[in-house]
Amino acid sequence: MKKLLLGNEAVARGLYEAGVTVVSSYPGTPSTEVTEEAAKYDEIKAEWAPNEKVACEVAAGAAIAGARSFCAMKHVGMNVAADPMFTASYTGVNGGMVIFVADDPGMHSSQNEQDSRHYAKAAKLMMLEPADSDECLKFTKLAYELSERFDTPVIIRSTTRVAHSRSLAEIGDREEVKLREYVKKPGKNVMMPAMARGRHVVVEERVLAQKIYVETEALVDGINKIEKNDGAKIGVICNGISYLYAKEALGEKASYVKLGCTYPLPEKLLIDFAKDYEKVYVIEELDDVVEAHCKALGIKVIGKEIFSLLGEYSQATIRKAVLGEEFESLSADVNVPARPPVLCAGCPHRGLYYVLKKLNVFVSGDIGCYTLGALKPLGMLDTCICMGASISSLHGKNKADPASQSKNVAVIGDSTFIHSGINSLINVAYNQSNTVSIILDNSITGMTGHQQNPSTGITLKGDATAAVSLEKVCEAVGINKVLVCDPNDLVATEKAIREALEYDGSSVVISRRPCALLKTVKHNGARKVNAEKCRSCKMCMKIGCPAISMVDGKAKIDFTQCVGCDVCKQLCKFDAFED
Amino acid sequence: MVKSVMIVGVGGQGTLLASRLFGAALIKSGYDVKVSEVHGMSQRGGSVVTYVRYGDKVNSPIIEKGEADIILSFEQLEAARWLPYLKIGGKIIVNTQKIDPMSVVSGETEYPEGVIDAIKATGVKVKEVDALKLAVEAGSTKAVNVALCGVAAKMTDIPKEIWIESVKETVPPKFTELNLKAFDLGYNL
Numbered sequence: 001m002k003k004l005l006l007g008n009e010a011v012a013r014g015l016y017e018a019g020v021t022v023v024s025s026y027p028g029t030p031s032t033e034v035t036e037e038a039a040k041y042d043e044i045k046a047e048w049a050p051n052e053k054v055a056c057e058v059a060a061g062a063a064i065a066g067a068r069s070f071c072a073m074k075h076v077g078m079n080v081a082a083d084p085m086f087t088a089s090y091t092g093v094n095g096g097m098v099i100f101v102a103d104d105p106g107m108h109s110s111q112n113e114q115d116s117r118h119y120a121k122a123a124k125l126m127m128l129e130p131a132d133s134d135e136c137l138k139f140t141k142l143a144y145e146l147s148e149r150f151d152t153p154v155i156i157r158s159t160t161r162v163a164h165s166r167s168l169a170e171i172g173d174r175e176e177v178k179l180r181e182y183v184k185k186p187g188k189n190v191m192m193p194a195m196a197r198g199r200h201v202v203v204e205e206r207v208l209a210q211k212i213y214v215e216t217e218a219l220v221d222g223i224n225k226i227e228k229n230d231g232a233k234i235g236v237i238c239n240g241i242s243y244l245y246a247k248e249a250l251g252e253k254a255s256y257v258k259l260g261c262t263y264p265l266p267e268k269l270l271i272d273f274a275k276d277y278e279k280v281y282v283i284e285e286l287d288d289v290v291e292a293h294c295k296a297l298g299i300k301v302i303g304k305e306i307f308s309l310l311g312e313y314s315q316a317t318i319r320k321a322v323l324g325e326e327f328e329s330l331s332a333d334v335n336v337p338a339r340p341p342v343l344c345a346g347c348p349h350r351g352l353y354y355v356l357k358k359l360n361v362f363v364s365g366d367i368g369c370y371t372l373g374a375l376k377p378l379g380m381l382d383t384c385i386c387m388g389a390s391i392s393s394l395h396g397k398n399k400a401d402p403a404s405q406s407k408n409v410a411v412i413g414d415s416t417f418i419h420s421g422i423n424s425l426i427n428v429a430y431n432q433s434n435t436v437s438i439i440l441d442n443s444i445t446g447m448t449g450h451q452q453n454p455s456t457g458i459t460l461k462g463d464a465t466a467a468v469s470l471e472k473v474c475e476a477v478g479i480n481k482v483l484v485c486d487p488n489d490l491v492a493t494e495k496a497i498r499e500a501l502e503y504d505g506s507s508v509v510i511s512r513r514p515c516a517l518l519k520t521v522k523h524n525g526a527r528k529v530n531a532e533k534c535r536s537c538k539m540c541m542k543i544g545c546p547a548i549s550m551v552d553g554k555a556k557i558d559f560t561q562c563v564g565c566d567v568c569k570q571l572c573k574f575d576a577f578e579d
Numbered sequence: 580m581v582k583s584v585m586i587v588g589v590g591g592q593g594t595l596l597a598s599r600l601f602g603a604a605l606i607k608s609g610y611d612v613k614v615s616e617v618h619g620m621s622q623r624g625g626s627v628v629t630y631v632r633y634g635d636k637v638n639s640p641i642i643e644k645g646e647a648d649i650i651l652s653f654e655q656l657e658a659a660r661w662l663p664y665l666k667i668g669g670k671i672i673v674n675t676q677k678i679d680p681m682s683v684v685s686g687e688t689e690y691p692e693g694v695i696d697a698i699k700a701t702g703v704k705v706k707e708v709d710a711l712k713l714a715v716e717a718g719s720t721k722a723v724n725v726a727l728c729g730v731a732a733k734m735t736d737i738p739k740e741i742w743i744e745s746v747k748e749t750v751p752p753k754f755t756e757l758n759l760k761a762f763d764l765g766y767n768l
Contacts (some may be wrong), residue, residue, distance in 0.1 A: 004606050004614070108617050130639075132613075165640035166614040167604055241640075248639035316643035329643030329663040333695040336660045337688045341590060341625030372623060377685040447623075453687040482695075541685060546624050548681045550686065560711075560720045561591075 002168045007158060010133035011072075011100060012037030015044060019049060019177030020068040021194040024049045024058035026419065027448040028074030029109035030163040035072050036451070039460045043174065048451055048460045051387070051419040052077035054097060056084040057347040059370065063088075063097035063153070064189055066180030068144055072100040076118050077301075078385065080420070090152050091189050092206075094180050096344045096485045098140065098146035099125070102158045105285045106312040111386065113310070113368065115286035116157050120263035124203050126133045126210055127155040128223060129240040129265040130162060139260065142221055146213075150206050156260070159285065161241045161312065167545045180327070207264055214266045223260040226273060229253075232321065237276030239303065240529070242311075250313035250322060254281075265293045270363035274299045281306075281322060285313050314429075343372050345547035346523065346563035348517030349441055352487040353378045354413075354543050354567065355494045361409050366390035366421070368413035368517075369446040369449025377544045381411075388412070388420030391428060391437045396534060398433040405434040406501050412437065415445035415453040418468060422477070429478030436500045437508045439470055440487075442515040449519065457519045474508045481507035488513055516563055524564025525579070529555045533576040540568040540577075581634035583642045586732070588653025589678045590624045593724030596749060597651070598629035598730050603745035604617045605633045609739050615638035621678035624681075626657060653710070653723065654678050662698060671703055672730050673718045674710040674723065703761040706730065713764040725750065727763020737764065 006015065009036045013222070015023065023046040039046035045541055048328035049055035055071040062069035073081055078101045085099060102314040104110040120127035127145055130136040136158070143154040144234075166465050187195050196289045219223040234254040236246050259265065274280045274294070282291040282303040291303035306321040319325050343350050353373045358378055365371055365381035366389060374381035387394060396404045412421045417439050427437045446453040452458045457467030474482045481503045485496040493511065500507040514521050526547075534554045541548065546563035548568060555576065556566075569577040584601060588594045599615050604610045608631040617627065630642045644663045650671045657675040667669055668697035673695060682688045691697075699705050713726040725746060732742045743759065750758040 004602050004612060006616075033754060081638070083723065118598040143584060160617070161615060161640060164616045166599075166612070167637070167640065168611065170608075244638045244640070314641055315639045316646075327643070328667055328700040330665060330667070332659040332661050332694070332697040332701055334659050334691045334694055336656055337680045337682045339589065339624075339656070339660075341623035341683045344591070369623065375681065376687070377681070409763050466658075526596040534675075544681055544685060545683060546679070546681065549684050 001172050004166050005133045005169045005194060006135050006164065007130070007136045007162045008033035008164070008167050009037045010100070010136035011156065011158070013138050013169065013171055014137040014540035015070055017039045017067060017137070017172050017174050018141045018144045020044055020061035020070050020144070022059065022067050022069040023047065023071070024055040025072040026050070026052045026055050026077055027075045027451040028446055029448050030074045030160045031077070031100060032073045032132045032448045032451065032521065036071070036099055036462070038137060046460055048453060050454055052081035056081035056088070057100070059097055060084055060088045060091070060153070063095050064091065064182070064407070065094065066182050067095040069095060069097050070100065072161040074110065075101055075114050076114055077101070078119055080387070082119065082123070085119070085125070085153070089123045089125050090191055090196055090203055090249060092151035093153060093201070094145055095177070095180065096144035097153040098143045098147060098160070099153055099155045101155060102160070102163045102432065104160050104288070106160065108160055111384065113286065115285065115289065117262050117289045120155050120157070125153055125155050126158050126261065128454065129157050129260055129262050131240050131243050131258070132162065132165070132231045133167040135260065137160065137169045138222065139509070142223065148211060152206055156496070157240070158278060159241055165180065171535060174508070176382065182341070194426040204223050211264045214261050215269050215497065218261055224266065224269065225256070225258040225260065227258065228258040229255050233278045235274055235534055236283055237280065237294065238271070238283040239290060240285070244286055244312050245315045246283050259290060261318070262289065265290065267297055268343050270294055271297060271299060274301070283307060283313065285317060301427050309399045316400065324527055328519055340375055341372060342367065342544065342546050343376065344516055345545055346565040348487045348511070348516065349373060349440055350511035350545065351490055351567045352438070352440065352493060352511045352542050353380045355490060355497060356380050356409065358494065359497060361407050361485060361501070364390045364408065364410040366410070366412040366416050366462040368416050370411055370413060370440050373411070377542060387416050388424050391421050391424035391435065395431065395435050396434050397426070397427045397437050409436040409438055409501070411440055413446065413470050414439060414441040414443065414470065418454050422473060425474065425479065430459035431478040433506060434504060435506050436497070438497070439510045441470060441510050441512040445514050446519060450515070470510055479506055479508050482510065483507070484510045484512055486513055487511045488565050488567055490567065524566070526559040526562035527557055527564050527577045527579060528577050529557055529568065530576050533574045535574050537573070539571045542569055543571065581632055581637055584631040584649045584651065585628060585642050585646045585647045585661060585664055586651045587626070587628045587657045588632065589657065590627045592653045593721065594627050594653060596627050597724045597728050598631055600725070600745055600749045603749055604737050604742050605631070607741045607745060609729065610627070611635060611637045613637045615640040626660060628661060649731060651736060652726055653727060658691065659698055662701070662703070665703065666765050670706065671736060672706045672708060672727065673698070674708055675726055676711050677709045681701070708765070708768060710765070712721040715759055717761035717764055717768070718757040719754070722758055725758040726761040726765040730768055732762070733766050742766070
């Protein structure tokens with residue numbers, strides 16, 4: 001039966017059909033839905049881990065125990081998971097293990113555009129790359145066979161357009177896979193120098209065996225495909241979504257090698273293919289991984305000479321670069337202002353940022369919805385590097401310039417704090433800086449679309465569980481000043497932050513109010529503006545609320561958006577906002 | 580023959596559900612279908628676009644400049660922003676609702692006047708719809724998306740019964756009635 005599935009749903013279906021029993025992930029766009037969908041199957045124990053390193057270790061342990069296991073992450077999450085991943089390559093598996101990574105060319109929701117294919121080569125792990133939902137499902141199932149056959153974790157790499165496109169996938173039944181017997185093998189599973197040296201030999205032998213597979217059986221398995229068209233003068237070597245763009249743009253004018261396995265790459269297959277064409281293009285988003293491989297083999301290919309290292313491709317990119325053609329298009333004679341994402345109406349981060357702006361502090365930022373506080377009119381972030389970096393990098397700044405300490409704060413969400421902010425806070429307490437860390441506790445992992453986390457007291461499956469007490473964690477690691485405030489109460493929030501800034505020692509302010517989009521949150525009704533009282537001072541416009549605009553010189557509230565958080569009401573000196 | 584429909588709007592307006600509704604109706608009609616969405620950041624009030632492509636065999640899931648047969652815009656400014664993606668001779672449906680981008684809210688720039696006229700000036704046929712009004716009539720401002728789908732549905736050759744069935748499958752059960760009403764108001768416009 002065929003079903004219209006999101007790429008990520010199809011991967012989850014593949015997990016179900018392959019008999020996977022253990023899934024552990026940390027959410028990250030565009031990978032999140034795989035784990036959310038996997039959790040809907042009763043047969044799969046699916047969990048949110050505090051971070052990707054933990055998730056990868058859970059999967060590795062489950063695989064050694066003999067189960068088919070899985071972990072998912074976004075590209076930058078693979079940086080966090082890299083430590084266990086590189087060594088799991090040495091131990092190999094018992095039950096099959098798949099590591100799923102979703103790259104984000106074009107950075108729809110990411111802080112960088114790194115190409116995860118480099119990880120496959122560096123960790124010497126086989127990497128499969130599906131192009132559509134049907135392949136997402138098939139490759140996932142095949143990945144478990146390959147994992148067990150070659151005794152290795154296998155990486156599946158997706159990209160935003162594969163992960164977040166719906167297409168038809170052939171669904172089947174679940175194959176129940178028995179827990180394989182665990183046999184104690186220190187030489188295989190205890191990685192210390194003497195054993196690891198032996199295992200490195202095995203890893204290199206495994207890659208050699210996989211190199212033979214990708215030239216031969218991978219064609220039978222439908223992982224690598226050669227598609228020849230009569231009379232075609234152009235040869236195209238491509239991977240993942242680029243294959244579909246190339247087919248759309250070039251159709252039967254070209255012949256194709258579609259690489260469904262981008263590590264290890266075939267050699268003879270590519271050399272033989274290239275011989276038949278006048279021009280051979282390598283079409284791959286992001287880095288020149290396949291191109292460099294071809295060039296090293298002495299194959300004459302055209303790649304990044306005409307294709308960008310940046311952003312996403314499309315059929316139009318390829319049509320233009322290869323054929324020199326562009327479609328005619330219209331444009332309206334009107335200046336269209338950009339529309340970047342904004343903090344939602346009623347977002348609890350808004351009140352906090354207003355106070356920080358008033359206090360004119362340096363803000364060390366982190367990854368989450370609150371990164372949007374960087375945008376105008378709040379414009380409050382000074383830095384944003386990666387998950388957890390707000391607190392640790394501010395500690396660095398405070399060490400470098402102690403005189404500025406009372407003018408600096410770090411902002412970090414509850415989920416990001418659990419992810420890796422805890423380590424950073426331990427560092428602050430241990431190495432003693434007057435760092436003010438503000439935990440923006442909105443009781444959910446917001447930006448990725450409302451996932452539970454260890455501080456919410458609810459599991460991925462929806463069951464009640466132990467909840468991390470943020471206050472107690474802070475106190476336990478050695479923070480002596482821990483304050484809690486409601487960010488929608490501007491006076492109380494300002495008081496708490498001032499107190500923290502003035503405190504001689506490291507401190508934490510927990511700015512606590514649930515995300516306004518949570519279904520469990522009860523809202524006041526939309527507020528109204530009394531136009532007679534409005535003096536057009538625009539104080540309410542300083543908070544960048546999407547529900548407030550100026551119409552004919554007076555503030556106006558969009559009743560479809562306003563949730564009655566009353567932050568604007570607290571700013572208005574003329575009582576113009578009414579219930 | 581592959582047809583391309585772009586659904587554009589502002590994060591939070593329900594464009595994702597609209598694309599799912601299209602996907603469901605097209606599958607029921609026996610087409611190969613691809614629907615491409617962007618999640619994450621775009622949920623937060625940003626400009627959002629989803630692509631729906633259908634036909635005998637669809638390759639690319641995305642739509643590029645000059646390729647869309649229909650653009651269904653949930654907001655005026657977004658219609659102008661994505662107009663270059665319309666195929667010459669394509670159709671555009673515009674919800675007359677205006678939502679200020681943050682640069683307008685903060686007073687840095689102004690919401691341009693005469694957006695729909697500027698689109699019409701390019702020679703494109705524009706179907707204007709006050710979908711917010713239809714949604715309110717159906718019982719909730721949140722039904723704007725389904726009302727607009729109703730308008731677009733009329734432009735496809737998919738039978739109404741298939742659309743109705745798809746609405747029932749796509750929307751949350753407790754809002755079925757309301758959404759069916761919104762769809763009907765759009766369809767009969």
